[in-house]
Amino acid sequence: xxxxILSGKGxxxxxxxxVNLAAAAKVAGYVDCDVExxxxxxxxxxxxxxxxxVTVKIPQVDDKLCDGCRLCVDFCRYNALAYSHKLIIFDxxxxxxxxxxxxxxxxxxxxxxxxxxxxxxxxxxDVDVISGIMNSGEASGVPIIDRLQEHIASxxxxxxxxxxxxxxxxxxxxMDSIKNADYCILVAEPSLFGVHNLxxxxxxxxxxxxxxGVILNKCQENENLAEEYCQARKVNILGRIPFDPELGLINSxxxxxxxxxxxxxxxxxxxxxxxxxxxKVETTSNP
Amino acid sequence: xxxxxILSGKGxxxxxxxxSAFxxxxxxxxxxxxxxxxxxxxxxxxxxxxxxRNDYFGMDKAWINSDLCSECDLCRQHCRFDAITFTETYxxxxxxxxxxxxxxxxxPENAIEMQAxxxxxxxxYRSADTVFxxxxxxxxxxxxxxxxxxVKNAMKTSAAADLKLAIIDGSPxxxxxxxxxxxGVDMVLLVAEPSVSGLSDxKRVLQTAAGFGIKxxxxxxxxxxxxxxxANIEEYCRMHNLDLVGKIPFDEYAVKAINSGKSxxxxxxxxxxxxxxxxxxxxxxxxxx
Amino acid sequence: xxxxxxxxxxxxxxxxxxxxxxxxxxxxxxxESEQGQxxxxxAAESAGGAGxxxxxxxxxxxxxxxxxxxxxxxxxxxxxxxxxxxxxxxDKTVTENITAFLAGKLDTLDEIHAGFHGE
Numbered sequence: 001x002x003x004x005i006l007s008g009k010g011x012x013x014x015x016x017x018x019v020n021l022a023a024a025a026k027v028a029g030y031v032d033c034d035v036e037x038x039x040x041x042x043x044x045x046x047x048x049x050x051x052x053x054v055t056v057k058i059p060q061v062d063d064k065l066c067d068g069c070r071l072c073v074d075f076c077r078y079n080a081l082a083y084s085h086k087l088i089i090f091d092x093x094x095x096x097x098x099x100x101x102x103x104x105x106x107x108x109x110x111x112x113x114x115x116x117x118x119x120x121x122x123x124x125x126d127v128d129v130i131s132g133i134m135n136s137g138e139a140s141g142v143p144i145i146d147r148l149q150e151h152i153a154s155x156x157x158x159x160x161x162x163x164x165x166x167x168x169x170x171x172x173x174x175m176d177s178i179k180n181a182d183y184c185i186l187v188a189e190p191s192l193f194g195v196h197n198l199x200x201x202x203x204x205x206x207x208x209x210x211x212x213g214v215i216l217n218k219c220q221e222n223e224n225l226a227e228e229y230c231q232a233r234k235v236n237i238l239g240r241i242p243f244d245p246e247l248g249l250i251n252s253x254x255x256x257x258x259x260x261x262x263x264x265x266x267x268x269x270x271x272x273x274x275x276x277x278x279x280k281v282e283t284t285s286n287p
Numbered sequence: 288x289x290x291x292x293i294l295s296g297k298g299x300x301x302x303x304x305x306x307s308a309f310x311x312x313x314x315x316x317x318x319x320x321x322x323x324x325x326x327x328x329x330x331x332x333x334x335x336x337x338x339x340r341n342d343y344f345g346m347d348k349a350w351i352n353s354d355l356c357s358e359c360d361l362c363r364q365h366c367r368f369d370a371i372t373f374t375e376t377y378x379x380x381x382x383x384x385x386x387x388x389x390x391x392x393x394x395p396e397n398a399i400e401m402q403a404x405x406x407x408x409x410x411x412y413r414s415a416d417t418v419f420x421x422x423x424x425x426x427x428x429x430x431x432x433x434x435x436x437x438v439k440n441a442m443k444t445s446a447a448a449d450l451k452l453a454i455i456d457g458s459p460x461x462x463x464x465x466x467x468x469x470x471g472v473d474m475v476l477l478v479a480e481p482s483v484s485g486l487s488d489x490k491r492v493l494q495t496a497a498g499f500g501i502k503x504x505x506x507x508x509x510x511x512x513x514x515x516x517x518a519n520i521e522e523y524c525r526m527h528n529l530d531l532v533g534k535i536p537f538d539e540y541a542v543k544a545i546n547s548g549k550s551x552x553x554x555x556x557x558x559x560x561x562x563x564x565x566x567x568x569x570x571x572x573x574x575x576x
Numbered sequence: 577x578x579x580x581x582x583x584x585x586x587x588x589x590x591x592x593x594x595x596x597x598x599x600x601x602x603x604x605x606x607x608e609s610e611q612g613q614x615x616x617x618x619a620a621e622s623a624g625g626a627g628x629x630x631x632x633x634x635x636x637x638x639x640x641x642x643x644x645x646x647x648x649x650x651x652x653x654x655x656x657x658x659x660x661x662x663x664x665x666x667d668k669t670v671t672e673n674i675t676a677f678l679a680g681k682l683d684t685l686d687e688i689h690a691g692f693h694g695e
Contacts, residue, residue, distance in 0.1 A: 078625050079622055080625055082628050082631060082632045084635050084655070085657050085659075088654060090653075093628065093650065
């Protein structure tokens with residue numbers, strides 16, 4: 001099963017949940033798609049690290065062939081090309097569409113691979129930990145997520161449950177992170193901001209026709225606006241994580257709660273069972 | 288007019304909570320929410336009127352006219368973004384399309400056009416003396432640096448000429464929206480969370496902000512939830528000569544205030560009391576000694 | 577000498593625009609004829625690479641020097657490749673900046689910043 005964990009904003013507990021569900025499953029994959037601010041590796045501290053560069057095709061010019069016609073400069077919608085005594089190409093603005101290479105009448109442009117980030121692969125006990133990291137200043141994290149999807153697919157084929165830690169929000173990199181998921185878990189906090197952001201990501205999974213359920217985090221005795229939202233919209237609540245300063249402390253120290261104490265091992269194992277049970281029901285009834 | 292930007296790097300640190308407190312303490316007449324992916328400031332901003340709404344246009348998107356399409360498949364073969372699908376007709380997936388126009392270029396039938404596509408909505412709240420600019424990016428959109436710039440410009444254009452202070456709620460992360468938020472601001476206040484992730488994200492956002500030569504200060508929110516990590520952040524600030532303007536304790540009343548659409552300085556609570564001296568120190572740094 | 581400077585509005589008493597890439601207009605001022613013309617900066621509405629496109633407009637205008645409060649690295653690469661020197665404006669009107677430049681009172685712009693990458 002490929003399970004994506006997402007929330008409308010950061011800080012709701014996506015990584016807490018994704019990391020601990022993977023740890024509770026014991027044999028699993030954890031994939032960090034939050035390529036701007038990846039955090040999962042801070043918890044797993046994986047061994048046997050391998051790195052793979054993620055590259056995109058960036059044009060290069062042969063100045064001897066270029067006659068300064070500027071068709072490429074005028075074509076590029078990203079303004080990644082300029083002509084100032086010679087053609088200048090801006091790698092970090094280029095979206096690698098290949099257009100300029102196609103249209104150059106002198107065939108002065110060719111493409112070369114350029115790194116925009118990397119994938120780090122390691123192991124923590126029997127969890128395969130894979131993180132995507134984007135170099136700062138790059139135009140798009142999408143090619144890194146596309147490479148992560150390849151790893152997700154191969155772990156899934158091996159029969160490992162994969163937990164996908166998504167970026168916050170609902171932008172294109174979030175869409176790319178969830179696109180092949182079998183099931184989505186929306187993590188929500190009880191506050192006013194929390195429910196507002198839940199609404200956004202709820203709209204996203206509905207748009208993509210995904211099977212999904214909600215896990216409420218930081219639950220307390222008082223009113224829970226996110227819970228009220230779920231009840232009003234008939235959204236399935238899979239489970240609750242209580243507001244717990246001890247859990248917060250373990251998490252903020254970069255430790256995996258499931259591996260620290262039996263209490264949290266039981267809490268997240270319970271959530272894991274609920275998630276897997278629901279995911280299997282949903283995917284068999286809606287193939 | 289001096290502009291103060293509040294950033295966090297990591298989400299959920301309390302950036303918007305602190306921004307709303309600053310707005311109240313300063314009685315700010317110009318403010319903006321540049322977290323266009325997940326705007327929250329309007330929820331606690333006390334405006335009971337409708338804003339002026341305007342579409343935001345990002346990149347054009349391709350559209351295939353199936354009447355002219357000969358189904359040669361050249362467009363799909365050339366699309367680097369997997370944005371062209373063929374079920375009964377050839378069609379463009381607007382979420383995947385990055386507006387490069389290569390398909391329009393290769394189409395032998397002139398069946399493809401690039402069209403303006405609304406990628407979000409801008410909202411401007413205005414009263415006799417106050418302006419609040421915000422926006423919401425549409426789902427699946429990318430690169431919201433331009434929208435952030437438009438939000439800030441809308442605030443600046445509508446703000447009274449003699450205003451001394453504008454406060455901007457920035458976005459999390461390190462990408463284009465953050466960089467766009469940094470243009471032209473006089474100072475950035477970074478809200479840090481005492482956790483391993485929080486320190487890691489703080490470093491990444493500082494790295495991003497570093498090249499701009501803008502005065503930067505740090506504050507720690509919910510500092511007592513992890514004294515050891517708080518100490519790590521304090522040490523980091525010392526080592527890098529960063530002004531630490533204050534620390535705010537974890538406060539369950541903060542959430543209660545937010546839930547009733549108020550800022551932490553509108554009620555009597557520990558976080559509200561702690562943010563006062565923090566605000567004063569930030570203002571002293573902003574206006575210079 | 578042809579001087580380019582980013583401006584907020586199409587008027588000689590305009591302020592210098594705080595942004596280079598997204599300035600609404602550029603003033604191209606000829607110090608010999610004392611004539612100026614305003615160029616529309618079409619880069620201002622670009623989703624990305626605004627500085628690069630704005631720099632291209634400046635290069636194509638025949639400007640021989642650029643006065644600006646700031647400039648990103650990408651834009652600077654384009655301007656510098658055309659051998660156009662860049663000077664840092666002071667916090668005054670356009671006219672005052674031109675006068676100061678011609679009197680040799682402006683400094684060159686040394687802090688080329690990291691750029692807005694996609695702005």
